Amino acid sequence: MVVIASLVLIAVTLLEKRFPAPGLPVVAGLSVAGCLPVLIWRRLPLTAAVLSAGVALIGMAVPGWPGRLVATCLFCAAATHRTRRPWLVLAASVVWVVIYGTLLPQSIGAATLTDLIVLGVAPVAVGRMLRLHAERAAQAARLDHAEARRALAEERAGLARDVHDSVGHHLTAIRVQATATRRALRGRTPAADKALGTIADLSSSALEEVRALLDTLRETSAEPDQDDLEELAGRLSTPHLRITVHRAGLSSPLPPGVGRTVYRIVQEALTNAARHSGATEVDVRVRRSRTAVAVSISDNGHARAGAEGRGIRGMRERARRHGGTLTAGPGPRHGWLVEATVPIEASSQL
Incomplete structure (x- = not known):
């Protein structure tokens, strides 16, 4: 990469045909010096950009030498x-x-101070934009992976229940x-x-x-619960989405069904907040009493008023399966609010 960048700088300068004696050796030396910081940009991105910028200032003595382009690219990479x-x-x-x-x-005469500041901000802005895009892509991949794991766990758990209910019953x-017939025959x-x-x-x-x-099968597909x-x-x-979890009330373990329901409700709500709300902060609160678990998930994003999607319907069905309730809608001040109450006593008897 360093060799290619150096050759490009030399070629561009040769096309300009504006550098004085000693000519080519000076251009080649400056080009190599300006591109060498590329070797350390992954470990020391800002240091590499500053070193290349220093060489670009020295290279101003050679008219037409475009070494500033390497420094600009390194500042963009440093911001990324x-x-x-x-x-x-x-x-x-x-x-x-x-x-x-x-x-x-x-x-x-040709450029005002404002123009220069804009030129300095531009590569950093591009770098930050690329970083945000990469973080959102990574977050989307994590969400997809979590959804796939959840679907696989539910499929395995359902298969285990079906086999237990069907094959186990027949065996x-x-x-x-057979035992009864043996006793009858004596x-x-x-x-x-x-x-x-x-x-x-x-x-x-x-x-x-x-x-x-x-x-x-159940052990390998063990579903998480509210402790997770x-x-x-x-x-x-992510650096741009801070999620905090607050607990209050009793700390004794929940029945497995209730714990899984609380976890899945929070998971779906966080997934919706990360994908659709544009929120930067999400607050999860779990309050446990002797008779029920109350959960609230609030964010500071954009309220998503409109038709109820499958995610909200799924959360409500999970809560109702245990005799609980769930509401979802715009928060009292801003953002989106999901509140659910899941009874414990009735659920533990299912």
Whole structure:
């Protein structure tokens, strides 16, 4: 990359045909020096941009040498990859462009100070825009991955329930009928008694194996519950979306069904906030009492009034499945608010 950039600078300068003696060696040296900071831009992006900018100032002695383009690109890259104190990149870019512009012989007449500041801000703005785009793409990928995991977990859990209810029931019935028939015959037919005993033993062994397989399936597809909300918030948070979780009330464990319902409601609400609201802050509050769990998810984004989507309907159905309620709509001051109440006593008896 350094070689290619250096050759491009040399070629552009040669096309200008404006550099004085000693000519080509000076242009080549400046081009290589201006492009060498590219080697460290990933580890030290701002340092690389400042070094290249310094070489560009020195290269002003060669008319037509376009070394400032490399420095501009490095300032853009620094704004894209530097996460801490981004204002330093902006300040360095503006200062460099102003110094560069004022040193040009025609700078004051051809470009005002405002124009120079805009030229310094432009590469940093482009870099920040690229960073925001990359962060949103990464967040969307995380959301899609979480949705896929949730769908897979629900599919496995449903399969386990179906197998347990269907196959387990039939194997139990076979074992019961075989045992009952053996007792009725009371050994009067040895061959039949032996066959029925074998059937009873095989069905019992098969039932135990099915239960073991289902236990393994449940363990590998174990669904998260409300104790995993902090992990969920950390996974969906970005530098431009801060998610906080607050808990209040009792800290004793919830019944598994209630815990999963609370988690899924919060997950869907956070997904909607991240994708559709444009929010920068989301506040999750969970209050546990002896009889119910109250959850509220509020954000400072744009209210999404309109037809109720599948996400909200799904959250409401989850709450109603346990005898609870859920409301979703614009908040009292701004943003979007989701509130749900899930009873504990009724749910634990399901």
